[in-house]
Amino acid sequence: MKSWILPAMMMAASPAMADIAYVSNEKDDTLTLIDTDALEVLQTIDVGMRPRGIIFSHDYKYLYICASDSDAVQVLDVATNKIIHNLPSGEDPEQFALHPNNHHLYIANEDDAVVTVVDTEKRDVVAQIDVGVEPEGMAASPDGKWVINTSETTNMLHWIDASTQELVDNTLVDQRPRHVEFTKDGKTVWSSSEIGGTVSIVDVASKAITHTINFKIPGVHRDKIQPVGVKLTNNGKYAFVALGPANHVAVVDAKTYEVLDYLLVGRRVWMLEFANDQKLLLTTNGVSGDVSVIDTDDLKVIKTLKVGRYPWGVAVKP
């Protein structure tokens, strides 16, 4: 009797193996791990001071953590959930992007107006690139040609040529650009401006803004609509935009740029990440200290999970 239960369970479990979401808690110096099938908190891990941006290596062996107040990028071994070493990150790392080559990490050093490029294998600094005041958002193009950094006080997208590590162009956007996201085909960039209250669509070939998306939520003052995190579905259907203190996530038609809906989530929604083959979208809600779970088919918030204080970043391991 028992002999078939285990293989049967394994078979049943394997195609729908739960993703695990890692959430950085900025004020608790911890990560919260969430089982995205059961939608339950699995465990909490102590990390460096003020963890903000987190991303996985492309093989999901390592999790990179911007421990801003420790002035370090920490490397977590995903198999053991232990910090194995720090990378030389420059001061106050906040966000970063991993190049498709899986070993060049582009780190925004918010206090220093530079982007530091670190080789994650050799653990040394490859280059430092001068950018605008308060560098923040980072993204690498899918083909690995471009790395974009946003600078919050200079209000620009800085285009870094990944083959030469040189800044080659700048695109002026609205006030306080926070986050950039390439489309899957790498032809377009979505860039959120927190204080400007807009998302700019930027053509990669011309590096010019082709469209600007505005948001309007009845009963919420326009000044409080502050776009931060952006995520695009792989099927090119939707874009999700976290609207900060407006406590909503906007659902945008990724083809027409029309805003389709606003979903109420927790307070001060910051970053977004997909889980379970993009069927779920997780949001970090800083002020309410929780994660909202959105069903991306029904476009409904299905659950809220309490995590640590001021959840900031979220990364998902399949």
Added chain:
Amino acid sequence: MTALYKKIIAKLAKTLCLRAAKHCCKRSRLFLSLPLLMLCLSPVHANELTINIAYVMQSSSKPSPSLALFKTPENNGVAGAELGIVDSNTTGKFLNQHYALQVIDGADSDELIEALNSWLATNPGPVILDVSDKVMSAILALPEASNRLFINATNKSDRWRVTQCQAGLVHTAPSYAMLGDALGQFLMARRWREWFIVEGSSEADKAMANAYVRSSKRFGTEITGRRTWTFDTDLRRTSQQEVPALTQGEDYDVVLVADADNLFGFYLPYNTYLPRPVAGTHGMKAASWHRSIEQWGALQLQNRFFDTNGRPMNEDDYNAWLAVRAVSEAVTRTKSANSATLYQYLMSDKFDLAAFKGRKLTFRNWNGQLRQPIPLVQPESLVSQSPQQGFLHPNTDLDTLGYDKPEVRCSMAQE
């Protein structure tokens, strides 16, 4: 060497311009090529801009507090402008825009005005003002002052926002009325409706106290007493005896102190006759900036300032930083250094500025005042930020702070 280099560039640009103009003439009508020709003839290369900003700093003739710690820093305000220049140059290097600050300072009003006058004669750039009412009047009356952009960074007098507002003059400093309303809204939110005022005898003290009274009328609170501080005694030894006597009277919820020059207000907390909180210029204070603000990314600005100056950023520093940032934002977006163009842009609904207060800042185009949330702080931390929830306005809740358009009597608001 550099001059030679510039010459070559200019020559090259000229050749290119001529070619472009010829091309234009061939392809289209002459009038199309005219603006292009004019652009080419201008001495500065169109893409390169140098913006010289003057900072006029009237050294204080105010009495000085006894503790060195409380003295106004020598680079008060100007340190903020300098940081604004550094920030703007970091942005400017990507756009070929260069910013420079010329500090014009002095204690003698006439000499100060004369020094500015000669600067104005040779420089077309904007001017940041850190001066008294009297000097401001004199500066604005200079013939060279017309069509110029002036940014008042420190003067809080309501007259410049209500009766004497004028085109070309904007204010990053909040007015006394804005500070009074910011405080008043918080007191209303706490349901502290009975106020007791203690004021000093300077003009600024009176103006601050009058702002409390105006706010009280607006919100329908009661002023149960109003006392003037007379400086009859040296309170360093006797504040425990003197302050209770001065604040004895009909019951109140809060003591509002108006001591703009920081001469006695700090003696009031814990010494009032009734065990009540102190607010105003001391205790809990309405101020456009404070060292304890770290939300909305402010940490970066605070650290940048502290690392450079070895002291915390105060409200004058912040307002001067804002002044430079507003100018450079206008220059970045208009690609112009022309005062009139910059002023028009600042007043337009295209302008907004991120300034670490959690929302965008804009100018009231009917009196030139920068709309801004006002933090309420105690010496060690941020208590709240006004406007408070529930204070509504048909346009923006930020306009519940200070004089609103219908109350403004200068010609700008009548248009």
